[in-house]
Amino acid sequence: MNIRLLTLGAAICLLTQLAQAQTLQPGLWEISSNNMQLNGQALPNLELLLGNLPAEQRQMAEQAMAKQGVAIAGQGVRICLTAEQAKTDNIPLLGAQAGCTQQITERSAQLWKFRYSCPQGKGEGQTRFVSDREFVTTLNSTFTAGGQPQSGSLESRGRWLAADCGTLQPRQP
Template sequence: MRRVLSHPLLLSFCLLPTLACAVDIQPGLWEISSDTMQVGGQAVPGMEAMLEQMKNLPPEQRQMMEQMMAQQGVQLGDKGVRICMTEAQIKAQQIPLQDPDSGCKNEVTEHSAELWKFRFTCPNGQGEGETRFISDKEFTSTVNGTFDGQSSSMQSHARWVAADCGALQRP
């Protein structure tokens, strides 16, 4: 199961550069969900299905996974993963979840008020995508890439949940 989770979560983290660069979005708690994912040409269960699998893990395994995610500033949400972005992080264009030692690089190749196109390279993959901003509290993203030699794609939806992030903070 860990292998199944790694690609979709990696894809969702790759779309975060656009989230952080969108200076007009609201700061606070955001939830990113996805129903359409493919790895190596095979459909992968959507985020909701993966969240359901996480709920069915033995308590100690689930707690371990949740702790690992929390160290990266990620929390399980109702329909996806949740991240916190402060106003300062948005203005500074700091990318949540990007490990400075990851070796990933992101580049916005085109942007307007409604659409951002980007490409990324990581030690184990590369790709491109686009984000369409519906409002300051909602956007959709499409990411296509190759990870560990397998083609991957994902369509996701992000929604602002609350101004207060509660206990969830970026590490």
């Protein structure tokens, strides 16, 4: 699996994880993905995918993600959500992606439905808020990887870990 596809898969996961910001707690969040599929084929979790990469490629992927404010740890990826990001009505991670737009199509206290579009892909999904410290997102997307059209789906679960993000820096818009 090439590093571009892996990074794109992680980005899709990240796009979904913050489709909330309603009343979430700021701080360190862990997002784990389940039921990931690419073109109808089940994919292993991100940690297993990265574990199958040669050490040099894994290090490159981790460094690229770290520059984007993302760490691979625990059961998935970790991100730092600032108080300002937690208060917005936007998906904070989309703002960091050049050329991406988003639209919340339906919003209630417990459920947000959304669409997004980026230069290399688009999709739609929904986020169900379990509490201000947990959410579940499902996403269906289409994108181009390696010049080929792809389709993917996943379910991710976000859970708040701590108010202090430690050394992990928040994503910058």
